[in-house]
Amino acid sequence: MSKLKKYKMFINGEWVDSENKKTFKSLNPENNEPWAEAPEASEKDVDKAVKSAQKAFEGKWPNLFPRERAKYLKAIAEQLRENAELLGKIETIDTGKLFKETKTQANYIAEYYDYYAGLADKVEGTVLPIDKNNMQVITTRVPIGVVAAIIPWNSQMLLTAVKLAPALAMGNTVVIKSSELAPATLFEFGKLIEKTGIPKGVVNIISGFGEPCGKALTSHNLVERVAFTGGPETARHIIKNSAENLSQVSLELGGKSPVAVFEDADQENALNGITAGIFGASGQSCIAGSRLYIQNSIYENFLEKIVSKAKKIKLGSPMEKDTQMGPLNSLKQLEIIEKNIKLTLDQGGKLKCGGKRHSMSNKGYYFPPTVIECNNHNLPTAENELFGPVLSVMKFKTEKEVVEKMNDNQYGLSSGIYTKDINRGLRVSSAIRAGITFVNTYRLISPSAPFGGMKDSGYGKEAGIESIKDYTRIKTTWFNTSDKPMDDPFTMG
Numbered sequence: 001m002s003k004l005k006k007y008k009m010f011i012n013g014e015w016v017d018s019e020n021k022k023t024f025k026s027l028n029p030e031n032n033e034p035w036a037e038a039p040e041a042s043e044k045d046v047d048k049a050v051k052s053a054q055k056a057f058e059g060k061w062p063n064l065f066p067r068e069r070a071k072y073l074k075a076i077a078e079q080l081r082e083n084a085e086l087l088g089k090i091e092t093i094d095t096g097k098l099f100k101e102t103k104t105q106a107n108y109i110a111e112y113y114d115y116y117a118g119l120a121d122k123v124e125g126t127v128l129p130i131d132k133n134n135m136q137v138i139t140t141r142v143p144i145g146v147v148a149a150i151i152p153w154n155s156q157m158l159l160t161a162v163k164l165a166p167a168l169a170m171g172n173t174v175v176i177k178s179s180e181l182a183p184a185t186l187f188e189f190g191k192l193i194e195k196t197g198i199p200k201g202v203v204n205i206i207s208g209f210g211e212p213c214g215k216a217l218t219s220h221n222l223v224e225r226v227a228f229t230g231g232p233e234t235a236r237h238i239i240k241n242s243a244e245n246l247s248q249v250s251l252e253l254g255g256k257s258p259v260a261v262f263e264d265a266d267q268e269n270a271l272n273g274i275t276a277g278i279f280g281a282s283g284q285s286c287i288a289g290s291r292l293y294i295q296n297s298i299y300e301n302f303l304e305k306i307v308s309k310a311k312k313i314k315l316g317s318p319m320e321k322d323t324q325m326g327p328l329n330s331l332k333q334l335e336i337i338e339k340n341i342k343l344t345l346d347q348g349g350k351l352k353c354g355g356k357r358h359s360m361s362n363k364g365y366y367f368p369p370t371v372i373e374c375n376n377h378n379l380p381t382a383e384n385e386l387f388g389p390v391l392s393v394m395k396f397k398t399e400k401e402v403v404e405k406m407n408d409n410q411y412g413l414s415s416g417i418y419t420k421d422i423n424r425g426l427r428v429s430s431a432i433r434a435g436i437t438f439v440n441t442y443r444l445i446s447p448s449a450p451f452g453g454m455k456d457s458g459y460g461k462e463a464g465i466e467s468i469k470d471y472t473r474i475k476t477t478w479f480n481t482s483d484k485p486m487d488d489p490f491t492m493g
């Protein structure tokens, strides 16, 4: 076994161990071996991180000119571009995601910091047309305070950026909690943050488990805003925790995103979009297009094309250039997938390809692209979020029927439609209860495109102009412009 890489937490501008020296190990999903060690934050460590953020919030940070704060965001962007290769490598070892994706993402994520740097001085207040004599009333947008950012193991640089960048732009201070399944990338990111010279305590990065670390952070009395990305069960805990500190919460949760292919679709384009949607990142994406509805007239033929494409996907080391699918992130995830597949096949699902651990799973967590024909979409693989490369395929006859089916699931994060008929594209996309609809494409992100769900996929949007306001509160200020004393103080005017 190679030597463990040892990390420390970033609190108040210093690199520290947990107060009780407890640590946990991160496994490399490619070979199931521990490769890094991270501090396991206790309640005391969380308290220290939050107090450091609170102190920074009481300091000069929220009062800097917005363009001054923007300079730090731009510096973070520069650091990301310069270190994309290193960040990508660490994220790949820690998560099993393909290096070509993690490296590209780390570089692209710089755009999010630039985007919010540009917005920092564009959030304006108002002068109200008030119904009182001799009064001027204004509203301003003020920062909220200490923000807790809870990050899942996947797409960490992106899911950090959409919280951290608007929060900092608006003058908040932040405590980021990394995932216990893959803590390393955020520590490397912390080193880049440190290089920007941002004032101490403005950004703090801690590591640990849901309990005690996540719980202590999201219920801490000095935390005013919680930005969470993760699964719906954890989200329920987060909401309960927020009953302790009455913090404002945003939730980006999972999905079981439906995709419809109509008979007039450009099939080659649809095949690529479907492949990106469910086999990209080995299906470990919250927007994975995991429920596929194919119109009757093209069903058999199109299904065969998908199966044939899925069978050709190359599994391998996530560091290799020609690998198309790497390992899954954890054994737990692999077992959930296996269980759901077994139940689905027991209930009449037909396995078209994949379905069993890949031979490379002797060491890592490899699972092949899997396609299952389902005679109804309430079968387990068609209904539950699996976070893996499993596509459940169903037939449909009419547009009305497919819209009903697409909407018949607890989640509402993403969705896809393939058709050359633009009217139909518009009709169906507006009828789908999902935060995102891709028409004739899939799996794209941008700093200017709001991202987030409906139904059990959560609330609050990340990215885009509007989300910056979620890191502010409106403050109303009344100015009396009269030189006369106030009227009767015992009546409310």
Ligand code: NAD
Pocket (backbone or CB within 6 Å): 150, 151, 152, 153, 154, 155, 159, 177, 178, 179, 180, 181, 208, 209, 210, 211, 213, 214, 215, 218, 229, 230, 231, 232, 234, 235, 237, 238, 241, 252, 253, 254, 255, 285, 286, 385, 387, 413, 452, 453
């Ligand atoms: P998870 O919910 O298990 O964990 C997410 C984070 O919550 C981790 O940092 C964890 O330590 C923390 N946590 C756990 N219990 C907590 C508690 N009681 N209090 C506070 N924090 C707690 O999710 P995961 O397995 O890391 O990620 C996969 C899930 O995330 C999937 O459901 C996926 O769909 C979702 N996800 C959603 C999006 C999105 O933007 N909608 C993006 C990526 C992932």
